[in-house]
Amino acid sequence: xxxxxxxxxxxxxxxxxxxxxxxxxxxxxxxxxxxxxxxxxxxxxxxxxxxxxxxxxxxxxxxxxxxxxxxxxxxxxxxxxxxxxxxxxxxxxxxxxxxxxxxxxxxxxxxxxxxxxxxxxxxxxxxxxxxxxxxxxxxxxxxxxxxxxxxxxxxxxxxxxxxxxxxxxxxxxxxxxxxxxxxxxxxxxxxxxxxxxxxxxxxxxxxxxxxxxxxxxxxxxxxxxxxxxxxxxxxxxxxxxxxxxxxxxxxxxxxxxxxxxxxxxxxxxxxxxxxxxxxxxxxxxxxxxxxxxxxxxxxxxxxxxxxxxxxxxxxxxxxxxxxxxxxxxxxxxxxxxxxxxxxxxxxxxxxxxxxxxxxxxxxxxxxxxxxxxxxxxxxxxxxxxxxxxxxxxxxxxxxxxxxxxxxxxxxxxxxxxxxxxxxxxxxxxxxxxxxxxxxxxxxx
Amino acid sequence: xxxxxxxxxxxxxxxxxxxxxxxxxxxxxxxxxxxxxxxxxxxxxxxxxxxxxxxxxxxxxxxxxxxxxxxxxxxxxxxxxxxxxxxxxxxxxxxxxxxxxxxxxxxxxxxxxxxxxxxxxxxxxxxxxxxxxxxxxxxxxxxxxxxxxxxxxxxxxxxxxxxxxxxxxxxxxxxxxxxxxxxxxxxxxxxxxxxxxxxxxxxxxxxxxxxxxxxxxxxxxxxxxxxxxxxxxxxxxxxxxxxxxxxxxxxxxxxxxxxxxxxxxxxxxxxxxxxxxxxxxxxxxxxxxxxxxxxxxxxxxxxxxxxxxxxxxxxxxxxxxxxxxxxxxxxxxxxxxxxxxxxxx
Ligand code: HDD
Ligand code: HEM
Ligand code: HEM
Numbered sequence: 003x004x005x006x007x008x009x010x011x012x013x014x015x016x017x018x019x020x021x022x023x024x025x026x027x028x029x030x031x032x033x034x035x036x037x038x039x040x041x042x043x044x045x046x047x048x049x050x051x052x053x054x055x056x057x058x059x060x061x062x063x064x065x066x067x068x069x070x071x072x073x074x075x076x077x078x079x080x081x082x083x084x085x086x087x088x089x090x091x092x093x094x095x096x097x098x099x100x101x102x103x104x105x106x107x108x109x110x111x112x113x114x115x116x117x118x119x120x121x122x123x124x125x126x127x128x129x130x131x132x133x134x135x136x137x138x139x140x141x142x143x144x145x146x147x148x149x150x151x152x153x154x155x156x157x158x159x160x161x162x163x164x165x166x167x168x169x170x171x172x173x174x175x176x177x178x179x180x181x182x183x184x185x186x187x188x189x190x191x192x193x194x195x196x197x198x199x200x201x202x203x204x205x206x207x208x209x210x211x212x213x214x215x216x217x218x219x220x221x222x223x224x225x226x227x228x229x230x231x232x233x234x235x236x237x238x239x240x241x242x243x244x245x246x247x248x249x250x251x252x253x254x255x256x257x258x259x260x261x262x263x264x265x266x267x268x269x270x271x272x273x274x275x276x277x278x279x280x281x282x283x284x285x286x287x288x289x290x291x292x293x294x295x296x297x298x299x300x301x302x303x304x305x306x307x308x309x310x311x312x313x314x315x316x317x318x319x320x321x322x323x324x325x326x327x328x329x330x331x332x333x334x335x336x337x338x339x340x341x342x343x344x345x346x347x348x349x350x351x352x353x354x355x356x357x358x359x360x361x362x363x364x365x366x367x368x369x370x371x372x373x374x375x376x377x378x379x380x381x382x383x384x385x386x387x388x389x390x391x392x393x394x395x396x397x398x399x400x401x402x403x404x405x406x407x408x409x410x411x412x413x414x415x416x417x418x419x420x421x422x423x424x425x426x427x428x429x430x431x432x433x434x435x436x437x438x439x440x441x442x443x444x445x446x
Numbered sequence: 447x448x449x450x451x452x453x454x455x456x457x458x459x460x461x462x463x464x465x466x467x468x469x470x471x472x473x474x475x476x477x478x479x480x481x482x483x484x485x486x487x488x489x490x491x492x493x494x495x496x497x498x499x500x501x502x503x504x505x506x507x508x509x510x511x512x513x514x515x516x517x518x519x520x521x522x523x524x525x526x527x528x529x530x531x532x533x534x535x536x537x538x539x540x541x542x543x544x545x546x547x548x549x550x551x552x553x554x555x556x557x558x559x560x561x562x563x564x565x566x567x568x569x570x571x572x573x574x575x576x577x578x579x580x581x582x583x584x585x586x587x588x589x590x591x592x593x594x595x596x597x598x599x600x601x602x603x604x605x606x607x608x609x610x611x612x613x614x615x616x617x618x619x620x621x622x623x624x625x626x627x628x629x630x631x632x633x634x635x636x637x638x639x640x641x642x643x644x645x646x647x648x649x650x651x652x653x654x655x656x657x658x659x660x661x662x663x664x665x666x667x668x669x670x671x672x673x674x675x676x677x678x679x680x681x682x683x684x685x686x687x688x689x690x691x692x693x694x695x696x697x698x699x700x701x702x703x704x705x706x707x708x709x710x711x712x713x714x715x716x717x718x719x720x721x722x723x724x725x726x727x728x729x730x731x732x733x734x735x736x737x738x739x740x741x742x743x744x745x746x747x748x749x750x751x752x753x754x755x756x757x758x759x760x761x762x763x764x765x766x767x768x769x770x771x772x773x774x775x776x777x778x779x780x781x782x783x784x785x786x787x788x789x790x791x
Binding site: 100110421 | 498499507520525530531538540541545547603750751755762772776
C-alpha cells in the first residue's frame with residue numbers, strides 16, 4: 003500500500019469512527035437535559051430514569067469520543083505534516099477556541115455524571131445544559147477548520163508562501179455558516195433516531211410502559227424536528243457549493259456536462275471515462291432549479307474542471323444519494339409516528355419495526371454527508387492551494403499504522419456496542435434498588 | 447517575544463497536564479500493582495478519585511498539541527515525522543487507557559462473588575493498568591528525544607541517522623523518570639483522599655515511588671553530563687538553576703512531609719516539585735523546541751496568529767478556571783474516609 007492511500011485510509015477510518023461519538027456527544031446531552039427538565043417540571047419518575055440512562059450512555063460514548071478525538075489531533079500531524087506545517091497556524095485558532103469548549107464540556111460532564119446527589123436539582127440541570135451547549139460549540143468550531151479546507155480564506159499566497167495571514171482565517175471561510183448549521187442538525191438527527199430504535203425495540207418486546215413511550219416520543223420529537231429542517235439546510239449547502247465548489251456539486255450529482263435545464267439524477271452508476279450515467283432516474287430541470295432557483299439556469303458540469311482535478315465521481319454521487327435518501331426515509335418515519343399520535347393511536351408493530359430498522363439511518367447519512375464533503379474536495383487538501391499528495395507524510399510504515407488502528411477501532415466498537423446493548427436492554431432503574439458499586443463508582 | 451510567550455504558555459499547559467493527568471496515569475499504575483488484603487478497595491478508591499476528573503485533566507494534552515501546531519506549525523510537523531512511531535504508540539496507550547477505564551466501570555460484576563469484578567471487568571482492568579504504565583514512559587521518551595539532540599531536522603524535514611532518537615539512553619531514562627513521577631504524584635494524592643489503612647497503603651507506595659524518583663534522577667545526571675552537555679549546562683545556568691533548586695527543595699520537603707504523615711503538605715510540595723522540574727527543563731531548553739535544529743523563533747507562526755492565541759487565553763481561562771475550581775471543589779473536598787461503606791448515591 004503506498005503512503006498516500008494508507009494515510010487517506012487511516013484518516014478516513016479515524017474520522018468516521020470519531021464522528022459517531024462526536025455526534026452522540028452533541029446529541030445525547032440535549033436529550034438527557036430535556037428529559038431532566040421534564041422531570042423537574044412534571045415530577046414524573048420515568049423522565050428522571052430516562053435522564054439517568056442517557057447520562058450513563060453519554061459517559062461511555064464521551065470517553066471514546068475524547069480518546070479518538072485526541073488521536074485525530076495527533077494524526078493531523080502524523081499523517082499530514084506538510085499540510086500542518088503550512089496550515090496549522092491558520093486553522094489553529096479554531097482548534098484553540100475549541101479546546102476551551104472541550105474543557106467546559108468535560109468539566110460539566112464530570113459534574114453532571116457524578117453530581118446527581120451532590121448538586122442541587124437546578125445546578126445539576128444547569129450543568130447538563132452547559133454540556134449540551136459546549137458540545138454544540140465545539141462541533142461548530144472544528145467545522146470552521148474543515149470549512150477553511152473547503153474554501154480557504156484569510157491569507158494570500160505569494161511565491162508559495164502564505165502572507166497577510168489573518169488570525170481569524172478559519173472563521174472567514176464562506177463555507178462555515180452553512181456547514182455548521184447542517185452538521186449540527188445532523189448530530190441531533192443521528193442521535194435521536196439511534197436512540198428511538200432502542201425504545202421501539204423495547205416496545206416490540208412488549209414493554210409498552212410509560213418509560214418506553216416517553217423515550218420514544220422525546221427522541222422522535224427532537225429527531226423529527228431536526229430531520230424536517232435538514233433538507234432546507236442541505237438546500238442552502240447545495241446552493242453554496244454550486245456557486246463556490248462547482249466540481250464537488252457536479253460530482254455529487256454526477257453532472258458531467260455544463261448545461262441549462264439540468265436534471266437531478268437519482269441513483270445510477272456514473273462512468274467518469276465516458277461521461278455518462280447508467281440507470282439513473284432523471285427528474286428534468288430540477289437540478290437547475292435547486293442550484294440556481296431557475297428551471298433554466300446553467301449548472302457547471304465536471305467538464306468545467308480539468309480532468310486531473312476531478313474528485314471520485316462514483317463515490318461522491320453514491321454518498322450523496324445515500325444521504326438524501328436517508329433524510330427522506332427518516333422524515334417519513336417521524337411523520338408516521340406523529341400522525342398516529344395525533345390520531346391518538348398507539349404505534350403499531352410495523353411502525354416500531356420500521357423505527358428499529360431505520361435507527362442507523364441518521365449515522366449513515368452523517369457519514370455519507372462527510373464523504374460527499376471530503377471526497378468531493380479531492381484532489382485538494384486545501385482547495386485550490388495544496389494537493390492532498392503534497393500534504394502527506396514522508397515516513398514509511400503508514401500501512402502498518404492504518405492496519406493497527408483499524409483493528410483497534412473495530413475491537414473498541416464491538417466492545418462498546420456490547421456494553422451499550424446491556425445498558426439499553428436493562429430494565430429501567432427502580433428508584434430504591436441500591437446501585438451496584440461498579441456502576442456507582444463510575445456514573446453515580 | 448511573542449513566540450517566547452506562546453512557548454511559555456505551551457510549557458504551562460504541559461505542566462498542568464503533568465501535575466493533573468500524570469496522577470491519573472499514576473492511578474492506573476497503582477491499579478496494576480494493587481496488592482495485599484485491600485487490593486479491591488485500593489482499586490475502587492483509584493477509580494473513585496479519577497472518575498469525575500480524568501477527562502478534564504486529559505484535555506490539557508489536547509491543549510499542548512493544539513498550541514504546538516497553531517503557534518509552531520513547522521516544529522509540530524518535524525515532531526510528527528521524527529516521532530512517528532512513539533506518537534502512534536502513545537495514542538494506542540491513550541485510547542486503550544481511556545476506553546478500558548470506562549468499559550471496566552460498565553462491565554458486569556462476578557456472578558459467583560457479588561461485589562467483585564466479573565471476568566470482563568478484570569480483563570479491562572488489566573488493559574487499563576498496562577496502558578497506564580506504558581503511556582507515561584513513552585511520553586517521557588518523547589520529551590527526552592526532543593532535548594537529547596538526536597532528532598535532526600534539515601530544510602524542514604527530519605533526517606534519520608543511526609538509532610531512532612527516542613530509543614537512546616537519555617530518552618529511555620526520561621521515560622523511566624516520567625513513570626516514577628506519575629506513580630509518586632498519584633500515591634501522594636491518594637494518600638490525601640483516603641483514610642485509615644488505605645491511607646497507610648498509599649503513603650507507603652508514595653515513599654517507594656519517591657525513592658524511585660530520586661534513583662532515576664541519579665541515573666539521569668551522568669547521562670545528561672555525557673550525552674547532552676548542552677542541556678546539562680542549561681540546567682545549571684543562572685536562569686534555570688534557581689527554579690531547579692526550588693524543585694529539589696520541594697522534593698525533599700514532600701518526602702519529609704510523607705514520613706511525618708502530613709499529607710496535605712506533601713501534596714503541595716509534590717505539585718511544586720513537578721512544576722519546577724518541568725519549568726527548569728523548559729528554561730534550560732530555551733531557545734530550542736527541538737535541539738539543535740528547531741528554535742522557538744524559527745518555527746513560530748505568523749504574528750497575528752500568536753497574538754490571537756495569547757489574547758484569547760485570559761478570556762478562555764476566565765471561563766475555564768472557575769469551572770475547574772467548581773469541579774474539584776465538588777469532588778475533591780468532602781467525603782474523605784467514607785470508603786468501605788456504600789457511598790451515599
Ligand atoms: C443526518 C445527517 C444528514 C442528513 C439527513 C442530510 N445531510 Fe447533508 N450533510 C451531512 C449530514 C446530513 C453532514 C455529514 O453533516 C455534512 C458533511 C459536511 C457538512 O457540513 O454536513 C453534509 C453535507 C452536505 C452537502 C455538502 C456541503 C459542503 O460540502 O459544504 C450538501 C450539498 C448536503 N449535505 C445536502 C443535503 C441535502 C439536500 C439533504 C436532504 C435532503 C441532506 N444533505 C440531508
Ligand atoms: C466535524 C467534525 C467534528 C466534530 C463535529 C467534532 C466534535 C467533537 C465533540 C462534540 C467532542 C466531545 C467528545 C464527545 O462528546 O464525545 C469531540 C472530541 C474531540 N474531538 Fe472532535 N469533532 C470533529 C472532528 C475532529 C477533528 C478533525 C479533530 C482533530 C483535530 C477532533 C478533535 C477532538 C478532540 C481532541 C476531542 C477530545 C476532547 C475531549 O476530551 O472532550 N475532532 N469532538
Ligand atoms: C468529522 C467528520 C469527517 C469525516 C467523516 C471526514 C472524512 C474524510 C475522508 C473520507 C477523507 C479522505 C478523502 C479521500 O482521500 O478520499 C478525509 C480526509 C481528510 N480530512 Fe476529513 N472528514 C471529516 C471532518 C474533517 C475535519 C473537521 C477536518 C479538520 C481539519 C478534516 C481533515 C481532513 C484531512 C486533513 C484529510 C486528509 C487529506 C485528504 O485526504 O483530503 N476532516 N476526511
